Amino acid sequence: NAGVTQTPKFRILKIGQSMTLQCAQDMNHNYMYWYRQDPGMGLKLIYYSVGAGITDKGEVPNGYNVSRSTTEDFPLRLELAAPSQTSVYFCASSTPGLAGGRVETQYFGPGTRLLVL
């Protein structure tokens, strides 16, 4: 049981290039999330998904796209990289909450450090 895995660990992009950050989980979690962490800051939610084929925007979705074709994978796409997207990206997953508002714990991957020059 590897938990949440992310690839690559580190990447340098040139302005205008595109790339996909990969995220996979083997815990059979329905919910998956993408966050970014800027230096000295907390994490901010980019996108999340409550199941295959269902995604929704978080707090900072501009410049990113996501898809969820399987329960296990939740890739994050940067189409036109900009210096403002230099950050550490974290993927997380959780089991669904229950009716009545129970919230489950999110478990995080190791992160992908992205530098856009």
Next chain:
Amino acid sequence: AQKVTQAQTEISVVEKEDVTLDCVYETRDTTYYLFWYKQPPSGELVFLIRRNSFDEQNEISGRYSWNFQKSTSSFNFTITASQVVDSAVYFCALSEARGTASKLTFGTGTRLQVTL
């Protein structure tokens, strides 16, 4: 809108000292969840605790303890007899409990440095 404030940017202590990390939150919801995560120098995020708004009991886990006070909207974290391995950035986070998706709002973190 939800907000989490960790006013202590950085704390330095000598090993074996006790240290308390403060967390103050804002929410309009009556049902919510609070979390603490640890981010060691290696960079990953490690889950420490989850607490719902209806459970104000303090919790102790080894050298770690948490004090939840709804009256002051605080969820403070105390490390007793700190060790060098406790050196990390600690994040407090808040999640509303609407529907079933848990969207975490994080504080800016407190960097704890424990020295010999």
